[in-house]
Amino acid sequence: MQLPVLLLSLIAAPAFAAITDAPPAPTSTVRVVTLTDQLERPWGMAFLPDGSMLVSERPGRLRRLSADGELSPPIAGLPDIAVRGQGGLLDIALHPDFARNRQLYFAYAAGEGLLGDYGTEVASGELRGERLENVRVIFRASPKAGGGRHFGGRLLFDRDGLLYISLGERGDRDRAQDLGDHNGSVIRVRDDGSVPDGNPFVGRAGVLPEIYSYGHRNVQGLALDADGTTVWGLEHGPQGGDEINRLAPGLNYGWPVITYGVNYGIGTSIGEGTAREGMEQPVYYWDPSIAPSGLAFYRGDRFPRWQGNLLVGALKYELLSRLVLENGEVVAEEQLLKGEIGRIRDVDVGPDGYVYLLTDESPGRLVRLEPGRE
Incomplete structure (x- = not known):
């Protein structure tokens, strides 16, 4: 059942220091509608054709929220999931032809061996009612490692039906520069996990x-x-040094050789500084860090002024950042909801043009943003 509405008139806070020194964007007023507050550490969401939604919970559950606000029991059929540190059940994504094949994709942490090594895996299954059937693993990040940090876990299908998978470097910095190691990279595969011929490192010895x-x-x-x-x-x-990047095949985004951040606590430099030939600069970065999670381009008719803007969730400052782009560069930023609804884990734009947010709390919320009176 839909919960009470919060109406917020939001004043843009001063922008954090960033590479573009973007000025504040014009302020927005939104209504916050809580659709459910009965989730545990929600992580990812997907909109189903019947108007309901799927939400993943990091402790290892997948739930359906009906169009009238009823939350289902956990959907059956998930594989064993390692809930360790930042790992667990992570993002979910529908196959582009979901209406026909019912294929759901999900990322999660999985354990292996007696030493307690863990890594990110991606599986697919057919969503039949309240159960996943014919579940199979299509990708395993290699090698697995100990510890519970930096699993990545975001999923995205492009217009050609290719699947992108984000992988953290598992807290071991140098892995991000090792092309014989999946971790610290963005992966691209076909929907069955096979490698597209157009991937940038196909046929190159020693590179995955x-x-x-x-x-x-x-x-x-x-x-x-x-x-x-x-x-x-x-x-x-x-x-410091949270980044937004335009991703392109075969490019090196620098970590840990270059970064706009420093070592935790002691503030000492990392790597070689902020730039090096052959390594990409971010489109935008935040210093201090906002701990960003969840990214969406706004496309819809509910917030006309937001058209083409980037929406970024933040865990640390509990805010939604709206970034205004011109010619692919950030020219203004508005920070909304700061400290109002909790740690924002995911951001998406629904088929109805409203903005949906998940809060990384226990209990966590799924909320919908609607236009308020300007």
Whole structure:
């Protein structure tokens, strides 16, 4: 059942220091409608053709929220999931032809061996009622490792039906520069897990052919741009240096050789500084860190002024950042909801044009943003 509405008139806070020094964007007023507050550490969401939604919970459950606000019991059929540190059940994505084949894709942490090594895996299954059937693993990040940090876990299908998978470097920085290691990269595969011929490292000795881009610390958001041609990635920096990047095949995004962040607590430099030839600069970065998670381009008619803007969730400052783009560059930022609804884990735009947010809490919420009176 739909819960009470919160009406917020939001004043843009001063922008955090960033590479573009973007000024504040014009302020927005929104209504916050809580659809459910009975989730545990929700992580990802997907909109079903019948108007209901799927939500993943990191402790290892998949739930359906009906169009009238009823939350289902956990959907059956998931494989064993390792709930360790930042790992568990992560993002979910529908196959582009879901209405016909009912294929759901999900990322999760999985254990292996007696030493307690863990890594990100992606599986697919057919959603039949309240159960997943014919579940099979289509990708396993290799090698697995100990610890519970930086699993990545975002999923995105592009217009050609290729699947992008983000992988953190598992807290071991140098892995992000090792092309013989999946971790610290963005992966691109076909819907069955096979490698597309157009991947940038196909046929190159000693390089894993699934890798699309590398030099990433922990990508926590993936989105297609407004015209559907370019994949954008949102990634956690260390202390400072959270980044937004335009992802392109075969490019190196620098971690840990270059970064705008520093070592936690002690503030010492990391790597070689902020730039190096052959390594990409971010489109935008935050310092101090906002711990970003969830990325979406706004396309819809509910918020006309937001058309083509980037929407970014933040865990640390509990806010939604709206980034205004011109010619692919950030020219203004508005920070909404700061401290109002909790840690924002995921951001998406529904088929109805409203903006949906998940809060990384226990209990966690799924909320819908609607236009308020300007």
